[in-house]
Amino acid sequence: MIASLSINERQVGLMLTIGVAILGLIMLGAAKEGPMAVHGAMALALGIVLAFSLVGSLFDPDAPGGRAARYYDEPTRFGLMLTLIWGVVAMSVGVWVAALLYWPEATPLWPATSFGRLRPVHTTGVIFGFGGNALIATSLHVLQRTSRARLADSVSPWFVLIGYNLFCAWAVTGYLMGSTQSKEYAEAEWYADIWLVVVWVAYLVLYLRTLARRNEPHIYVANWYYLAFILVVAMLHIVNNIALPVSFAGARSFPVWSGVQDAMVQWWYGHNAVAFFLTAGFLGMLYYFLPVRAERPIWSYRLSIVSFWGIVFFYVWVGSHHLHYTALPYWVQTLGMTFSVMLLVPSWASAGNAIATLNGAWHKVRDDATLRFMFVAAVFYGLSTFEGSFLAIRPVNSLSHYTDWTVGHVHSGTLGWVAMIIFGAIYTLVPQLSGRTTMAWPKAIEWHFWLSIAGTLIYVVSMWNAGITQGLMWRTYDANGGLAYSFLESVMAMAPYYLLRTIGGALFLTGTVLCALNVRATMLATPVGAGASDRPLLTQPAE
């Protein structure tokens, strides 16, 4: 990766890595012990390793000439590798914590491997590690292709990717050490949050600067979604994470929000993390890779406009459906419910637009597992958004809330939609980035597809059963007007479903491992000379 940088850029990179090392040193020196010190040491080590490799290459040959006329895909390649590493690790942790609910004794009695600490490792690892890296990596690729311009500069994509992964690594190692804000999907502590803001601003600036260089008058729809993802996630992240550290020399902080306001801010964040991280960003991915792979233009331009603004506007209102029947004022709950139902319109418009795009390419869906991944993703997107609107209706929510139905719903979205579209994008991109026409093991894609489908269905169906059973057992009264079941009886009734869910998750994980190995084999089998994943700007069809 360093060879693609000019000498000047290597010098800038060197300054940045030294900066990271100094930051790490300051954190280490200030905290001396505890999570912040460990995180300081991690930054220090990262900075030193990168600085040494950059120093070593200062006198190597300069970057190949004529770069400006080529796309810059090395960061994308690197980002996809990180995506798969996080995917395998975080899904393994997921399967492991799922197993712990069936075999609670299976865990060694160390604090770091306790369920409550591993659970955010799984969620952060899959959402931010797996999903986030996939979004950043593909966005950089899509941005260049749809703008017919090279990235605005060559250093900031590396800063964004490496900095972002430092954030993820700080977050998950923090949880293992017991450092957490306890806000779901925003557990990382204050200094990691500030660091993420820095990285995110660099990402936004890179995006806008590249857009400014575009050779296409129009900004393609995929970029609207990626932009919405970058902008709104920044907004959510900052507001939800405002906190006062107990000391600047330690990890612990207290959020400024408390009680009911904190709950509302948290679920405004939480649901919009779903909206703008797990939906808008991935719709950007869908709007580029599905038409490219199917070789058909997007079915309706008009529909894509309506659904885009519908999603951006409606989603922000719906977070309060996480707080039905709670101490949150009733009118806020009602607003959340109403907008959740209305949200179905733009959501189905997007899903429908994607599926209609496949008209005339159904034979490809049948024959090409990669395109099938994307088709299934669109279908699951449609199904989960329907389910989401349904679960947001107050009386339905009275049954489903707090149960495993929610967990099932989330996974039909994340496994069925998010992960499937990522796999579709990966299988489209990786051969191209490796100068090949196919993956190294084309048959393995087919296997992966069916493992994913089976895993997702087993997972989701078992969680539906679990959730509905729980909900009904909790609210059933006996003939004497007393509650019919103790809580413990509802726990015992879960055992078969928890076992099934673990099996479903394990199947899905197996598929992901297969994908990672396939990608590795493909990248290693890059033909010599094709090494430069840069491609001339003009021969690429711009979407």
Add this chain to the structure above:
Amino acid sequence: MLRLHYNLERISMGLVAGIIVAASIGGLVEIAPLFTIDETVEVPADLRPHTPLELAGREIYIREGCYACHSQMIRSLADEIDRYGHYSLASESAYDHPMLWGSKRTGPDLARVGEKYSDVWHAAHLVNPRAVVPASIMPAYPWLAATPLDISTLSAQLATLARLGVPYSPERIANAAADALAQARPDGAGGAGFVARYGDRVAVRPFGGDPARLTEMDAVIAYLQSLGRLTTAPYVPQ
């Protein structure tokens, strides 16, 4: 309309502004009023903040991720009220930075678990849930009883919370560490000072069972026993 958008797509800053505006409205309408309306800002006169020991227990509750399996928010539904007690009031978590309402009940709601079980039961349950509830799938936390409680940062924590509006007076802040010890040592020195600072409704006893050592177990049990008992508002007819 389409024409307008056609032009908007050519200006990246226009898109940026549009996205920010469209995505801000919902949040503003739903969140901003919560800081002003009585329903969400009124605090009962007798609401007390957590004692230093309970606060330390709360930190451990957060650290161990208990909130991933336990909610602390009883909804206003008949079966929940029958099972867990009076539905939760907004004011009950007014001093909670962050709130711990939770989102999943793998285990039961804990909003009113305070004084439902004895300290001994909790201690045995946390060390090994299956020793007391054979079918339980809750993880075991044997290290709580073995780890001495770190009380060195309690004053700083109270001071931070005081800056956020939690009623910790300068005396409460200055005596935080001593108060944590005093609450778990009924016969120890600081007892009178502790009662003077936090009132006589607060439980003072060796929660973890051993008055000679202050462990994380003391803190967690003190915290659990305080849940639902920070104000009498839900229990007295208005």
